Amino acid sequence: AKMSKSKGNVVSPEDIMARYGADTSRLFILFAAPPERDLEWSDQGVEGCYRFLQRVWRLVNAVADEVKDAPAVPTKTTGVNLEMRRLAHRTVYRVTRDIEERFGFNTAISAIMELVNGMYQFIDRVPPVDRDPAVTKEAIEKLLLLLAPFAPFIAEELWERTGHAESIHKQPWPAYEEALLQEEHVTIVVQINGRVRDRMVVPADLAPEDMQQAVLEQPRVQKLIAGKKIVKIVPVPKKLVNIVVR
Template sequence: MFILFASPPEKDLEWSDQGVEGCYRFINRVWRIVNEFSCAIKEGAGIDTSVFTKEDKELWYMLNNTLKRVTDDISLRFNFNTAISAIMELVNSLYYYKDKVADDSKNKALIKDSVEKLIIMLAPFIPHAAEELWSVVGKESSVHEQKWPSFDPAALIRDEIEIVLQINGKVRDKIVIPSDLTKEQVEERALESEKIKAEISGKNVVKVISVPGKLVNIVVK
């Protein structure tokens, strides 16, 4: 895994014992989260997105976004390092979900789907460990015989997004807004932020620069 993660295939690889240790720690993190979710995985049934909570939606988005990124990186670009990086982000999201959501509120079907697809995505990179993890979640067949999972395009459309608010290029606040707001509406929300109001009080707003889906930068004098 380290060799695939450390460098794109067209570039030279510089060996690093620390890098190997980092990949070892990551595999252990995967092992722990799969084992911690093993009961939920075995009890989970079909996914019903209509009952998703805010945290469920975020994990569902991360799962499908990761599937898209990993599929494209492997099949189109052969960028194995960025594919592994995307999987690492998904593992972080699973840990966040575990810590954030109470046990009796966790969506077992979502956990089952997320972990099973995680293991399948890991199989090309850590084949032996993935095979063991596949058996941990109660599977009798080989993970390498499974069909590569597809992503749900609808899951990539977020209801809400986080926007960074800057003043003269420096971050001053972050807000969560509906994803379907117009550019003008986003800028209005930015100027309504209490932190932004306090920062620009008594100053002249020269212009407002928006980067859709990412940030609003307010230039003042």
């Protein structure tokens, strides 16, 4: 519910800080609503922010030693390591845009949460032998630098634990590489007469005519259009292919 003195449901930031700490309080206030809207109090929201920071704490501590000793430049630049780098750089781009252009602190924090989820998948599912320590280091550093304005105390502590002597708050804002913002593959929708019939994964740079051919070669699509006349095919790059039949 919206906080209001007349309704007697005002929750003091000091009360939140006493129970959850300053970082959780700050994160919740910035995440709960965009700047132009009233803050709606939510116990679940505060708990969620607290759990998120706990996840960040566990994540960074789990790889702290790996990150400390990691080289600066990745040597494994394909497969899961490349996808991890893409996610980290896309997150920097999203957070930068949300803060600078939109003052969208809530959406910026949401993007950081997605990065944490992706990093857990990378660390939990990829064997250490297949994981490039430099990629882990880069992702962790970008995560902490992005998190620092929203949760300055935990970011500072984890920055130190990963081998940095100088304060995180003296570091430049993280950069992103334009080349890493592009996805290698995308999921496109297959429509027949405007109705969604299937989905398929294709290279992101696939030409429209090749998209069309790839869709027509799908056994499911062939079955659905069997015995019908194709009137036209409309490919929309990176999004969909619509087959019009009668």
